[in-house]
Amino acid sequence: MKIRSAAFNAALKNELSGRRLRLAAIRRQREREVYALIPELRALDEGTKARAFELGRQAMSEGSSRLLSEQAQAMIEKSTAEHRRLLREHGFDEDYLDLDCICPECRDTGRVNGELCKCVTQLAVTVAFADSGIRSDQTFEKFDLELQKDQRNRAAMKKIFDQAVNYADSFPENERRDILYFGMPGVGKSYLLNCIGARVLERGYSVLKLNSYELIRLTLDSLRASPEDRPDFTLPDLLIIDDLGTEPMIPNITIETLLSIICTRQEGGKATLFATNLSLSSNDPREQTVQDIYGERLSSRLMAPRTVKLQAVLTENLRFSV
Numbered sequence: 001m002k003i004r005s006a007a008f009n010a011a012l013k014n015e016l017s018g019r020r021l022r023l024a025a026i027r028r029q030r031e032r033e034v035y036a037l038i039p040e041l042r043a044l045d046e047g048t049k050a051r052a053f054e055l056g057r058q059a060m061s062e063g064s065s066r067l068l069s070e071q072a073q074a075m076i077e078k079s080t081a082e083h084r085r086l087l088r089e090h091g092f093d094e095d096y097l098d099l100d101c102i103c104p105e106c107r108d109t110g111r112v113n114g115e116l117c118k119c120v121t122q123l124a125v126t127v128a129f130a131d132s133g134i135r136s137d138q139t140f141e142k143f144d145l146e147l148q149k150d151q152r153n154r155a156a157m158k159k160i161f162d163q164a165v166n167y168a169d170s171f172p173e174n175e176r177r178d179i180l181y182f183g184m185p186g187v188g189k190s191y192l193l194n195c196i197g198a199r200v201l202e203r204g205y206s207v208l209k210l211n212s213y214e215l216i217r218l219t220l221d222s223l224r225a226s227p228e229d230r231p232d233f234t235l236p237d238l239l240i241i242d243d244l245g246t247e248p249m250i251p252n253i254t255i256e257t258l259l260s261i262i263c264t265r266q267e268g269g270k271a272t273l274f275a276t277n278l279s280l281s282s283n284d285p286r287e288q289t290v291q292d293i294y295g296e297r298l299s300s301r302l303m304a305p306r307t308v309k310l311q312a313v314l315t316e317n318l319r320f321s322v
Contacts, residue, residue: 008127012110015123019102027099034087034097041086048079118237121206125236129218133209133240134201138194140165153315157188160313164192168199172237176309177271180302182280182290183313189275192313193240196273200238208233209240212247212258219257220250233261234270244276244302245293255298262301274302280310 035042055072084094101108106117116124126132143161148154167174181189193209201207210218215233222230233239239261247254265272278290280303291299303310 008124011123011127012120015120016108016110019108023099023102023108027097030097030099034090034092038086038090041083044079044082044086048075048083051075118204118206121235121237122201125206125208128231128235129208129210132197132201132207134197134207135194136198138191139198140168140195143191143195147318148315150316157313157315160192160311163311164196165199168196168203171200171203171205172271174271176307177269178266178304178308179273179311180308181273181275181311181313182278183315184317185277186317187313187315188318189313190242193242193273193275197238197240205237206235207238207240208236209242211243212241212245213243215241215261216247216250216254216257219253234264234268236270238271238273239265240273242275244274245278245290249293255294258294259298259301262298266301266304266307 052072052075055075059069083097087094087096103117103119106112106119110117110120122132140161145154145158145161148157167179181192183189197207197209218231249255262272264270276290278293279287280290282289290302294302302308
């Protein structure tokens, strides 16, 4: 994914510069840890630096010489072997102090083969959309099953909760990439979406959560923008669309936008989560369903059995019970 954005490029430059500072701090912390435990390693490394400096000074004063070069190479090889031996003997990886980058994939350049590296994708999402949209106060650790007073509702929610945890912990290797949560308002659908998003984000994947109203507003606001300045909803590893059904139904825009995003993400193997207060089916002609609102083409994508898990949340309304 290539991004032509002055704001993103500035943010990326700051991020990569900050990494160099963080890397130096990590090195210093590791050196303090290791040298306190292995004093002979400190003496070895300091002696190696002093000897290398002396050989360099000699080379400058006497002119380049093959003998000095060979001596320096032999000294470095011997010291390196001893350095690694001491680390191994004390339970460390032999390259524990050899940090040269934070991301081994892009080596802190931000790109791999000209494409945006996974390590900065969330930065691009945050710059493009101002925030990931994930609430830090709604996580699996803070999920309280005891709010469900009825034992059957608590058992039902526990099952839904466990499946959500499994999805987040298995991401992106899920049998079905997408989930459509449906149920009445106040049953905890948005909270579950935040929990999943927070865990996936914590595991190093990029996440964007927004409600369907915001999605359509962003689309409308960017209609006259150049292609590179339009919101790219295919960018995050996980896209979360909440409150499906509350967006304005604008002819030739709303359904086409949602259909384009969902089709592109499904065909590209990208995961999308949805939550809606709409029913999937109803015997009441006065109640509108997903298919009534979105039509056959879009609803078939939203409820495709091979790629989408349909998850009913039929527990009590917590907004009025607590």
